[in-house]
Amino acid sequence: MSNRNTKPYLEALPYTSILLLIVGIPIATLLTISFWETDGLQLYPNFTLENYEEIFTSKLTLSLYLQTIKYTVLTLAFSLVIGFTCSYFLVFFVKSLKMQIALFLLCTIPFWTSTTIRMISWVPFLGKEGIFNTAAQGVGLIDQPLEFLLFSDFAVVLTYVHLFTLFMIVPIFNSMSKISPSVIEAAKDAGASDFDVLVNVIIPLTKTGIALGSIFVVALVMGDFFVVRVMSGGQSASVVSAMKNDIDQLYYPQAAAMAVLLIAVVLAFVYLIMRVVDIRAELER
Amino acid sequence: MTSSTRGLTFYFLVSFFVLFVAFLYGPMLIIFVLSFQGQHGGLTFPMRGVSTHWFSDLFTSSRYGDLGGALSRSLILGVASMAITVVACLFAGLAFRKRFVGSGIIFYLAITSLVVPGILLGLGLGQLFQIVGIRLNWFTSGLAAHLSWTLPFGLLIMFAVLNRFDGAWEEAARDAGASHWQTLKLVTIPILFPGLIAVSLFGFTLSYDEMPRSLLTVGADNTLPIEIANMTSNVTTPALYAIGTVTSFISFAVIGLAFLAIMVIQKRRA
Numbered sequence: 403m404s405n406r407n408t409k410p411y412l413e414a415l416p417y418t419s420i421l422l423l424i425v426g427i428p429i430a431t432l433l434t435i436s437f438w439e440t441d442g443l444q445l446y447p448n449f450t451l452e453n454y455e456e457i458f459t460s461k462l463t464l465s466l467y468l469q470t471i472k473y474t475v476l477t478l479a480f481s482l483v484i485g486f487t488c489s490y491f492l493v494f495f496v497k498s499l500k501m502q503i504a505l506f507l508l509c510t511i512p513f514w515t516s517t518t519i520r521m522i523s524w525v526p527f528l529g530k531e532g533i534f535n536t537a538a539q540g541v542g543l544i545d546q547p548l549e550f551l552l553f554s555d556f557a558v559v560l561t562y563v564h565l566f567t568l569f570m571i572v573p574i575f576n577s578m579s580k581i582s583p584s585v586i587e588a589a590k591d592a593g594a595s596d597f598d599v600l601v602n603v604i605i606p607l608t609k610t611g612i613a614l615g616s617i618f619v620v621a622l623v624m625g626d627f628f629v630v631r632v633m634s635g636g637q638s639a640s641v642v643s644a645m646k647n648d649i650d651q652l653y654y655p656q657a658a659a660m661a662v663l664l665i666a667v668v669l670a671f672v673y674l675i676m677r678v679v680d681i682r683a684e685l686e687r
Numbered sequence: 688m689t690s691s692t693r694g695l696t697f698y699f700l701v702s703f704f705v706l707f708v709a710f711l712y713g714p715m716l717i718i719f720v721l722s723f724q725g726q727h728g729g730l731t732f733p734m735r736g737v738s739t740h741w742f743s744d745l746f747t748s749s750r751y752g753d754l755g756g757a758l759s760r761s762l763i764l765g766v767a768s769m770a771i772t773v774v775a776c777l778f779a780g781l782a783f784r785k786r787f788v789g790s791g792i793i794f795y796l797a798i799t800s801l802v803v804p805g806i807l808l809g810l811g812l813g814q815l816f817q818i819v820g821i822r823l824n825w826f827t828s829g830l831a832a833h834l835s836w837t838l839p840f841g842l843l844i845m846f847a848v849l850n851r852f853d854g855a856w857e858e859a860a861r862d863a864g865a866s867h868w869q870t871l872k873l874v875t876i877p878i879l880f881p882g883l884i885a886v887s888l889f890g891f892t893l894s895y896d897e898m899p900r901s902l903l904t905v906g907a908d909n910t911l912p913i914e915i916a917n918m919t920s921n922v923t924t925p926a927l928y929a930i931g932t933v934t935s936f937i938s939f940a941v942i943g944l945a946f947l948a949i950m951v952i953q954k955r956r957a
Contacts, residue, residue, distance in 0.1 A: 410782035410790070417779035418793050420771070421838060424831040425800040428811030435814055445818075488707055491700035505704070507946075512711055514892040515938040518915050519931035523714035526721055526731040533717065533732060564710065576847070596696070617802060625804025628899065632919055642804055649806075649903065654814060661807040672802050682794050685846045 429665065436659035442652055453659035462644070463660075467667075470640045473555075473630070474623045477562040481619055482612065484563070485570025489611075490604070493578040506575055513568045521561050521629055528552040528560075553635025561633050562623055569618035577611030577684075578604065610684040613675050620671050624664065715935065722928035730925060741929035751926065752914055760825050761911040765895035767826075768833045772841040772890035773883055780845030781875070784854070801839035805899030808835055813903040823906030832900040837890045844889055848882030881949045888945040892938055 436453055439446040457463050488509065496502045512520060527533045528551040535547035550556055581604065589599050627643035641664050648657040721728075725736025745754055783790060800808075809832050816828050823829075856878060860870040876883070898912035905913065911934060918927050 410785050410787040413778040413782035414787075414790070414793055415778075417775040417782075417838065417842070418796070420775060420834060421793070421796050421800055424812065424835050425803070425808065426796060428808060428815050429799070429803070431815040431818065432807065432811040484707060487700065487703055491704050495697055495700055508708060509711065511939075511942060512715070514888065514896075514942050515715075515935050516896045516912060516915065516931070518896075518898060518912055518919065519718070519935060520715060522919055522927065522931060523718040526717055527714050529731055531731055536732070564714070567707075567711075617798075621802035621804070625802075625807070625899070627806060628916060642806060646806070649810060654810070657810060658814070661804075661810060665803055665807060668802055668804065669799065672798065676798075682791070685843065 432658045432661050432665075435655055436662045438655045438658075440653060440655045445654060453655045454663075456656065457659055457663060466639060466641045466644050469638060470624055473559060473562065473640065474620055476559045477566060477623050478616060478619050480559070480563045481567040481570045482615070484567050485574050485615060486608070486612070488571055489575040489578050489608075490600075492575060493581075494604075506571075509571050510568060513572075517565050518628070520565060521632065524557065524561055524564070524633070525552065528557055553633065553637065555634065555638055557633040558630050558638065561629050562626070565629070566619050566622050569622065570612075570615035573614035573618075574608055574611035577608045581607050610679050610681060613679040614681055617672050617675055617681075620675075621668055624668050624671075718928040719932050719935070721925055722932040724925040724928070728925060730923065730927075741925045742933070744924075744926050745929050745933070748926075751918065751922065751930075752909070754911070754914055754930065757909050757911040757914040760908060761895055764825065764830060764833055764910060765891040767830055768837045768894035769887050769890035771834060772837040773887050775838060776841030776845045776886055777876075777879070777883060779842055780849050783842075783846070784849060797839040797842050800835045803835075805836065805897075806902055808832070809900045809903040816904075823904060825901075825905040825908050825910060829901055829905040829910065832904040833894040833897050836897050836900055837893045840889045840893060841886045844882070844886050848879060848885065852879060852882075881952050884945050884948050884952075888942065891941055895938065895941075896934075 435445065437449050437451070439448045439450050439452070492502055492505055492509075496505060525532070529535070530547045530549060530552070532552070534551060535544070538544045539547065585607075586599055586603060589603050594602065624640075625642055626640060627646050630638055630640045631643050631646075641660070645657050645660045645664075648654075648660070721731070721734070722741060723737050723739065724734055724741060725738050726740040728735035745751060779793075783794075812828055812832055812835075813823060816823055821827070852875075856874050857870050860874040865873065896912055897910075898916055901910050901913055902916075909917075915927075915930055915934065918930065
């Protein structure tokens with residue numbers, strides 16, 4: 403009998419101990435270091451609140467967070483609309499199951515390829531002498547090449563949407579395909595229009611997928627430093643890309659304090675989303 | 688609602704979907720084409736001839752650092768992450784079928800590992816190694832960083848896989864006198880096998896393409912994604928696209944292999 407009770411613990415032991423070692427302890431390390439002092443060469447384990455004071459009194463902090471939140475909200479909005487629309491099409495308008503799976507896989511394959519390469523692949527398209535500008539000038543749509551296309555906030559958000567919409571499609575598709583056709587039939591028999599069904603049946607039943615997708619997008623955009631650096635051409639900064647300078651200059655305690663703050667913000671977002679939807683219960687359903 | 692308006696919705700959605708797929712694949716196709724740019728061609732169209740010059744340039748020129756070494760390190764890390772991810776996630780997934788005290792905490796730890804900004808987790812891992820006094824190395828601290836990315840995904844996939852698994856098979860095996868290990872080896876794993884291939888696919892590809900978590904943890908020897916990230920700022924020739932084509936081709940080969948394996952198994956079962 404005791405064997406029965408300890409079995410899940412034994413089974414979960416390798417997974418849990420690895421995660422504690424490589425995630426739990428490193429985050430605790432960041433937290434600890436964020437209260438330490440440094441002279442730019444070495445760390446001194448003397449308790450100080452200076453690192454946090456600096457962050458909270460700097461005007462830069464607020465503007466970096468505002469910029470990052472702007473990117474996050476824009477990316478969230480676009481990827482949600484695109485992800486929902488594509489899933490809606492796949493689940494309710496593609497009748498053959500085989501076709502549905504094939505098209506779904508078509509949407510997910512880029513997920514398993516390099517994000518850096520997918521980001522870079524926008525450069526020849528958006529550049530000043532890129533495909534879009536050349537073509538648009540060729541057909542007389544514009545006289546001058548559009549310069550805001552590349553190395554701008556536009557390019558950053560476009561790349562985010564391109565990279566992260568997959569993270570919306572997969573969970574939303576998953577939730578949608580679990581909706582029983584009889585529920586929709588019942589609503590229609592009761593006189594609901596297609597639009598009523600979409601708003602009152604499908605969207606509420608898809609909320610787990612939307613929540614899970616949003617968690618991914620929020621975490622990925624808020625944690626990014628690379629896309630914003632390359633695609634804005636160094637003109638914009640996000641919280642992490644600014645932090646990267648401290649890291650490069652070996653000011654680890656300051657970087658750690660900023661890291662702790664950002665991790666807290668991201669986790670708070672995720673917690674809020676998970677308060678609304680019990681993701682674990684839904685995943686195991 | 689008349690059938691003609693439904694038709695309109697359908698055509699709108701089809702066009703939307705087609706546009707999305709073009710958006711998804713178009714830029715990639717462009718750089719695949721441009722990677723075959725002629726020797727005197729530049730980073731954008733027009734093509735000045737067609738050649739494989741930039742591919743041979745990648746591995747013969749000293750300008751790009753040790754790309755061969757980086758590639759082999761990334762492949763080794765991918766395989767190691769894959770193996771550990773499959774085994775750890777299989778057992779964790781089995782455990783999670785029951786709600787046990789502490790399972791919520793483990794779940795939240797996995798979610799934390801997933802959503803924590805990668806480079807910051809790398810910073811924590813790197814500092815931890817430094818404080819403990821262990822040198823950063825791509826196969827120790829680097830592997831740890833990769834697992835922090837592959838393990839949470841593996842668990843989420845296991846949830847989906849186990850949703851469709853009927854525990855009655857295991858009970859039947861035990862009733863017939865099978866031990867825990869026999870049940871696992873002869874019943875559970877064979878039934879779950881296609882799902883485990885999916886977990887492996889995630890384990891390998893997510894590790895193979897991982898960059899932010901690796902950046903501050905691999906030590907002196909870079910992985911391929913880091914080399915490529917460095918190339919984006921200092922290489923201004925189509926060699927950048929050539930390495931993109933090479934690494935995407937490896938990813939596609941792995942994806943194709945995984946799908947093929949799953950299809951063969953499903954066919955045999957049918």
